[in-house]
Amino acid sequence: MGAFKAVLARDLRVAFRRWSELGHPLIFFVIVVTLFPLALSPTASQLRDVGVGVLWVAALLSSLLALDGLFRGDADDGSLEQLLLSPAPLTITVLAKVTAHTLVTLVPLICLVPLSALSFNIPFAALPTLALALLLATPTLSVLVALGAALTVSLRRGGSIVGLLVLPLTGPLLIFGTRATDLSVNGEPTAAPLLLLAALAALAVSLGPLAIAAAVKVGLE
Amino acid sequence: MTDRVLLKGRELAVWRGDRCLFEQLHFDLGAEQLALLVGANGSGKTTLLRILAGLGLPTRGSITWKDVAISELASEQRGEIAYRGHVEALKRDLTVAENLRFHATLWGRESRFDDVLEELKLDKVAHMRARHLSAGQRRRTALAMLKLQGAKLWLLDEPTTNLDGEGRALLVEWTRRHLASGGLAVIATHQPDELAMRGALVIEL
Numbered sequence: 001m002g003a004f005k006a007v008l009a010r011d012l013r014v015a016f017r018r019w020s021e022l023g024h025p026l027i028f029f030v031i032v033v034t035l036f037p038l039a040l041s042p043t044a045s046q047l048r049d050v051g052v053g054v055l056w057v058a059a060l061l062s063s064l065l066a067l068d069g070l071f072r073g074d075a076d077d078g079s080l081e082q083l084l085l086s087p088a089p090l091t092i093t094v095l096a097k098v099t100a101h102t103l104v105t106l107v108p109l110i111c112l113v114p115l116s117a118l119s120f121n122i123p124f125a126a127l128p129t130l131a132l133a134l135l136l137a138t139p140t141l142s143v144l145v146a147l148g149a150a151l152t153v154s155l156r157r158g159g160s161i162v163g164l165l166v167l168p169l170t171g172p173l174l175i176f177g178t179r180a181t182d183l184s185v186n187g188e189p190t191a192a193p194l195l196l197l198a199a200l201a202a203l204a205v206s207l208g209p210l211a212i213a214a215a216v217k218v219g220l221e
Numbered sequence: 222m223t224d225r226v227l228l229k230g231r232e233l234a235v236w237r238g239d240r241c242l243f244e245q246l247h248f249d250l251g252a253e254q255l256a257l258l259v260g261a262n263g264s265g266k267t268t269l270l271r272i273l274a275g276l277g278l279p280t281r282g283s284i285t286w287k288d289v290a291i292s293e294l295a296s297e298q299r300g301e302i303a304y305r306g307h308v309e310a311l312k313r314d315l316t317v318a319e320n321l322r323f324h325a326t327l328w329g330r331e332s333r334f335d336d337v338l339e340e341l342k343l344d345k346v347a348h349m350r351a352r353h354l355s356a357g358q359r360r361r362t363a364l365a366m367l368k369l370q371g372a373k374l375w376l377l378d379e380p381t382t383n384l385d386g387e388g389r390a391l392l393v394e395w396t397r398r399h400l401a402s403g404g405l406a407v408i409a410t411h412q413p414d415e416l417a418m419r420g421a422l423v424i425e426l
Contacts (some may be wrong), residue, residue: 006326010312010319017314017350078308085274086327087300094325221277 003088004096011100014073021069022104026112033034033116044121051120052130052181055113059134061172063141064163067106070097070149071216080153082150084220090213098212102142110134111218122185129184129194136197142171143208150215170199226251227405228273233282235268241425242268246282250407253400255418258409260426264408267307269426270376273407274304275303286374287315305380309363313352317343317362320351324366337365340390358385364392375406377401381415389415405417 015022018031036054037047074080074097083093114127115133149167155161180193226249232358234244235415242265250256258266271277275291284291286298294302311320317338325332338344341361346354354362361381365377375396381389393416396406400418410416 002329006323010315010323013314013319014314043260075306077312078306078310079302079312081274081276081306082310082327084276085304087296087303087329088327089296143300155290 003086004092007083007093007096008100011097012104015104020139021066022108024061024141025065025105026108028065029058029112030116032058032061033119038118048121048185051117051122052185053186055117055120055130056174056178056181059109059113060141060167060174062109063099063106063145064166066101067145067149067162067166070101070146071153071219074141074171075220076179081220084217091209094150094216095209098142098146098209102138106138106142108140110138110144121153122181124186126181126184129190131189132196133177133180133194136201137177139201140197140204141170143204143212146212147208147215150212150219153216153219161190173197176200182187226289228407229285229288230273230387231278231283232315233272235265236280237273246283246424246426248422248424250405252405254405254420254422255396255400255416256405256407256422256424257413258407258414258424259411259413264426266426267378269424270304270306270378270407270409274302274376275299276304300370300389300412301373302331302376302378303367303370303374304378305306305363305367306378307382310358310366311351311354311359311362314350316348316350317354317365318347320362321365321369327361328370330369332369334365334369337368341365341388355412357385357388360384361388364388364395368395373404375404375408377406377408379409379411381412 006135016221030132033054036050040046040050071080074083084090086093090117110131114131117127117130118124148162151165152162176193176196180197228250230246230248233246235242247258258269273281273291275294278292286294286325288304289298315323321334322332325334335344338347338365341364343358343361343365346358351359351362360380364380367377380392384392396408396416399406399419408416
């Protein structure tokens with residue numbers, strides 16, 4: 001537990017000392033979301049129809065933007081080797097890194113999405129469901145993103161290939177996430193897709209760290 | 222010197238593509254013993270050290286620490302081995318003290334390092350961010366991490382790089398003390414004379 005806390009605290013501290021980089025995915029998200037109403041005819045009913053999909057896809061894309069830094073910095077300065085060699089289990093230290101990454105990149109994004117939803121004329125009543133669906137999708141997304149980052153850590157320019165690896169796997173998140181939001185916009189019960197998102201999150205958090213740790217090990221050899 | 226062999230290498234060979242770095246390499250290292258890895262650039266010193274640390278696998282052969290294969294060590298035994306490579310594993314945005322404290326926690330050690338910092342003449346820069354350190358100060362911080370870790374086996378990759386005369390003398394002194402207290406060290410170096418000690422094993426690659 002000591003190692004988990006130490007890694008989490010260190011990564012958060014490093015992230016906040018480089019705070020200017022934290023804003024990039026958020027700004028990217030805002031720009032993408034603003035471009036759509038400009039490209040489409042901005043009638044209220046049409047915006048509401050495409051809005052849910054646009055928000056989810058934009059959120060997925062901007063979460064990929066911050067991904068390269070997850071293991072790259074540690075790999076370059078040798079700290080990743082030391083994490084691997086330390087007596088603390090790699091699954092725990094990797095989980096701490098992913099948690100820190102989620103807190104500084106995905107959580108601000110989740111706060112931003114419901115705000116942007118208002119500009120798409122999505123009813124106020126649907127916002128809690130949208131936020132909940134995003135929150136439930138976040139652990140799965142973090143694990144997928146971390147897995148992609150770990151697999152490409154040995155490549156000098158892994159950035160573009162990570163997107164190719166990770167984006168197709170986010171399909172289920174997109175399907176259940178938009179479904180839940182759509183149902184909520186129409187005032188129907190949303191339990192089924194939300195529970196499926198929760199099940200995916202449980203799977204990702206329990207098995208993900210093992211896979212990420214294995215990928216990091218392979219990457220450093 | 223004790224007879225018990227702790228670090229054992231048998232029939233080690235490493236091939237990079239169709240180029241052989243080394244083969245048929247045997248060595249035994251016991252407590253209080255130092256091994257110096259010497260060889261030209263690209264002869265495989267770093268590769269061998271990384272294999273000893275468990276960061277890579279040899280093409281053939283085996284390495285054991287206390288009769289357990291390096292890749293299968295339990296976590297307490299893994300904590301007995303310290304590896305310091307070319308890069309110092311410093312977070313540039315953290316201060317020297319924060320880096321050291323993190324490192325100590327990771328290895329489950331007490332993070333009391335005032336004496337070590339003073340000995341390394343780093344006490345003045347303890348609260349400076351690592352990005353502002355000189356190359357030599359970075360090296361010294363890496364030595365402080367090594368000391369904090371309190372490992373039994375030291376694996377050092379050209380530790381004298383960027384160190385001034387005083388720093389090198391300190392490293393030699395620390396290595397001597399480490400060996401005297403029952404430790405082992407494998408050091409890759411281009412200046413074997415500086416570190417030459419009685420009973421040192423020289424492995425030429």
